[in-house]
Amino acid sequence: MDDIEMARPKGLLILFTSFKLLDILPDAEFRHVVNAMRAYVETGSEPEGLEPIEQVAFESQREALDGNIETYRRSILANRQNGRKGGRPRKAAETDWIAEEPIKTRGFSEKPTETDSPLKLKTNNYSDTKVSESSSAEALPPTPKSRFSPPDVETVKSYFAEKGGTEGQAIRFHAYYESNGWKVGRNPMKNWKAAASGWISRDRDEAKKANAPRNRAFMASRPAEEAENAKNFLADAARRRPLKKQ
Numbered sequence: 001m002d003d004i005e006m007a008r009p010k011g012l013l014i015l016f017t018s019f020k021l022l023d024i025l026p027d028a029e030f031r032h033v034v035n036a037m038r039a040y041v042e043t044g045s046e047p048e049g050l051e052p053i054e055q056v057a058f059e060s061q062r063e064a065l066d067g068n069i070e071t072y073r074r075s076i077l078a079n080r081q082n083g084r085k086g087g088r089p090r091k092a093a094e095t096d097w098i099a100e101e102p103i104k105t106r107g108f109s110e111k112p113t114e115t116d117s118p119l120k121l122k123t124n125n126y127s128d129t130k131v132s133e134s135s136s137a138e139a140l141p142p143t144p145k146s147r148f149s150p151p152d153v154e155t156v157k158s159y160f161a162e163k164g165g166t167e168g169q170a171i172r173f174h175a176y177y178e179s180n181g182w183k184v185g186r187n188p189m190k191n192w193k194a195a196a197s198g199w200i201s202r203d204r205d206e207a208k209k210a211n212a213p214r215n216r217a218f219m220a221s222r223p224a225e226e227a228e229n230a231k232n233f234l235a236d237a238a239r240r241r242p243l244k245k246q
Contacts, residue, residue: 004073004077007076008043009068012037014034014037014061018061022061029057033057036054036058037058037061148192150182151174152174156174156192157171163196163200165199169200
């Protein structure tokens with residue numbers, strides 16, 4: 001224990017709060033106080049020859065310096081005790097809490113008690129219900145899909161008249177699709193009324209284009225008196241031609 005009492009830290013620990021007082025000192029006095037603190041921690045010697053203000057600054061740090069020395073000595077003592085026990089205590093392993101033999105539970109018998117009465121399961125009624133639902137579903141006939149049926153010419157005429165078309169348009173429409181098997185391109189027709197509405201709309205657009213005014217070039221005819229003057233002008237052209245010089 002004597003060597004522990006004589007042990008000294010290997011460095012000087014100065015807290016940040018200590019600089020509130022030390023920063024007030026001029027540079028020379030600051031160095032004197034720090035050197036005195038170092039000698040006190042390293043060798044235990046009391047400071048000598050300090051100015052009054054330097055001595056006040058040192059005394060304000062004495063408690064912190066003593067705490068630094070005491071902490072260092074406690075760490076040495078703890079390390080020695082751990083070394084005598086074979087080093088640091090072993091950390092608990094993950095399997096330390098598992099017992100070698102499983103603990104038997106109490107309150108439960110090893111074999112389940114057999115009951116004389118058979119158990120009634122509610123799943124029987126549930127399965128019966130499912131079977132009855134499936135059988136009823138199979139009993140229902142499938143819903144037939146609607147198929148396209150071509151209209152006759154009278155039905156087409158009536159629809160064209162309703163949409164503002166003519167009887168001639170209806171006849172041409174019926175004859176055209178009757179000849180190609182009622183197909184739109186390569187696909188079978190699904191709604192002949194939609195095709196009829198498009199037929200009427202296209203005929204109206206073509207009629208508007210046909211009746212649109214066109215730009216025609218008109219040639220203005222020359223009046224009779226001007227035509228007569230033109231003949232005289234041509235007849236007198238030879239006389240007006242100047243003679244060639246000999």
